[in-house]
Every structure is written in C-alpha cells, then in structure tokens.
Amino acid sequence: MASPLSDPTALAGIKVLDLSRILAGPSATQMLADLGADVVKIENPNGGDDTRGWGPPFIETEEGTRSEAAYFACCNRGKRSVSLDFTTEEGAQTARELAKVADILVENFKPGGLAKYGLDYATLKELNPRLIYCSITGFGHSGPYANRPGYDFLIQGMGGLMSITGQPDGAPGAEPVKVGVAICDLFTGLNSVSAILAALYYRTQTGEGQHIDCALLDCQVAMLANQSSNWLNCGITPQRMGNNHPSIVPYRVFAVADGHVIVNCGNDGQFTRLCGALGKPEMAEDPRFKTNEARCENRELTDQTLADLLIDYDRQSLITLLEGVNVPCGPINDIPAIFADPHLQHRQMEVQLNREDGTAFKGVAYPPKLSKTPARYASPPPELGAHNQDVLKEWGVS
Secondary structure: OOOOOOOOOOOOOOEEEEEOOOOHHHHHHHHHHHOOOEEEEEEOOOOOOHHHHOOOOEEEOOOOOEEEEHHHHOOOOOEEEEEOOOOOHHHHHHHHHHHHHOOEEEEOOOOOOOHHHOOOHHHHHHHOOOOEEEEEEOOOOOOOOOOOOOOHHHHHHHOOHHHOOOOOOOOOOOOOOOOOOOHHHHHHHHHHHHHHHHHHHHHHHHOOOEEEEEEHHHHHHHOOHHHHHHHHHHOOOOOOOOOOOOOOOOEEEEEEOOEEEEEEOOOHHHHHHHHHHOOOHHHHHOOOOOOHHHHHHOHHHHHHHHHHHHOOOOHHHHHHHHHHOOOOEEOOOOHHHHHHOHHHHHOOOEEEEEOOOOOEEEEEOOOOOOOOOOOOOOOOOOOOOOOHHHHHHHOOOO
C-alpha cells in the first residue's frame, strides 16, 4: 500500500531533471521519486524512452489495448514526462532553463555527447552552480575505454562476474553465465543514488554542486567483494563453482524428494545443529567436518554425505525441521511464488498505481522502511509528454 501523499518525504522540494534512458539511470531517478523528489523525465518526442517499446510483454489498458512495455513500468513510476527535442536550439534552450532551476540532473549519454547542446556539466554549472550532475556510462568519463558503449551483459563479462557465475569446468553445461537480471545497471543506479545524496548533503554545507562520474564497470568491480579480496590479498583466482561458496561449506542447493532446498551453515554451531537435526550428531565431531576449514578441505565428501541424508526429505518437511533448530535454509521460489509469499505481502513489496483511464501498473516497492519519511508512490509511469505544460509552468520556464 502506498504511503499517503500527505506524509512527509525525505526529498520534498528537490527537483530532478532526468535525461537518462533504459535502466541504470531511470532506476536511480525512480528511487529519488519514491523518496519524494519531483522527477521530470525528458524524452524524445519520437517514441520516448526506448523501453516503452521493449516488449513483449506489454501492459494492457482496461479496454484491452496495448500500453507500455512491462520493462518501462519497472523503473519509471512517480515521474512526470516532458517530451522535448533538445537536438534543436529551441529544445536545448528549454532544457537549459529547466537545468537552471533543478537540484539534480541525471544523464547517461556517452562522454561529451551533451556538450554540443550546451547540456554538459561544464556549461550548466555556470548557469547553476548548485547543480548536482550525475553522469552514468559504461566505462566512465576518463580512461582508454571511456568512449566505448557499455551494456549490462558486456559489463558482467568484462567486470569479472561471469568468470565466477556458472557451473565449474568439467560439469554439465559448464560455461560463463550472466545473472538473470541486469544487475550491473541496478547496482550502478544504487551507487548513483548514494553519491547523489552525499553530494546533496555536501551542498547543504557549502552551497556547491558537483559532477558525479558513475561507471557500470567500476560498480561491477566493486561488487566482487570477497572474490576480489581473495585475489588482491591471497593471490587466489576465483573460479566458477555453480552454487557452491568458495569459503563456506555447506553452502549450496541440495536435491530433495520433491525439488530443491538451499542449506547454508555460516558457522560451526549451525553445522552442529544441522547434523543433530538429521540424526547424525557424530558427524559434527568428525575431524573431517568439525570446522568450516576442515569442511572446505573435504568439500566433496561433506556435500555428498549431506546430499545422501537430505534426498529422502520432502521440501517443506526439511525446511520446517531446519528452521526449528535455527539452521538457514529455504526454497527456490519462482517469481509468482515471491509475490504470493505471506512475508513479502506483509512487507508490502508489491505496489499498484492506476492511470486515470484505469490502466493498472504494478511494481516493486522501495525496500527500506523509513520511520519518519517513508517512501511514497505518487503516480504510475507517465504517458509520453503528459506533463509538458504543468512542468514548464511550475518550474518557471517559458
């Protein structure tokens, strides 16, 4: 359920000019909109954001006609759309006038691509020194790859993620595999928001805006976490391990009588409780399995021993058993099962917003729950150019 629009919001009064398209930038600006900012999405009058047409599937209106693609709906709620061709001098001048009164601008054009329209940071900071200008690109605004186009799939490969995702060499189906969602785009959006909010706080102290250079490749490398640390500190090159963990055993998917269950023991106490629940308390005292380090050294034997013990359980019985002794475990849900889950329903993670014509747009809520300034969902994804006159009037642009 959406928060009442009368609730206080964290970013009330903040104006965001959104020149971004596709996913990384729009996901960032949707978060800013959820937090209360007035986000104005600038779109080419000829079709708008490409993702409006990235289907099937497409959302249907109440009359059964085609609306926007479901892809567009995932990252554009709470915004107002202005159709503006800034490749013309008149359009560029209007965009600059909007930037003069904006607090934040987000764009994902290639480095230098907006300079010819006078919409680059160097130009706009002279018009609006308080402007926080966030550039999202594949490779950043400096370096030998700066002018390359960057897409999520490409970055998952170049950024190392696919080298550790997929079945290990020698196993059936072994090859590098991408994650099933554009995770580099989404993490770049998250990093962009954290940087924007940091810059916004800095501006409250100094009155000065700044430029944020946020690259998909940089964000992907930062996501490697313990895997990059294994290389940087120990000289170990991480490999594809399927569902196994390089440093924790057991930590994987196990087959059961009616499907699969994830079981992971992050410490020796959990492993001891696991063995007791399975009727094998002596296993936890066996020197080959007693510590996590020993289990890592005897990974295949540990996993196979547990696999033999678990195969005769049905999924729910095993989950109930292990939850009863506080051993982390769970099912592998498909997407429909996620939104049917009573816990996620309690957490109100599904949001529905309707257009005036009754067309329903469903989405995933902003995850953090703020006690004083909760996220609010003001409006469904906008129709192309639906707010041209309202925005120009409210932002004081002729």
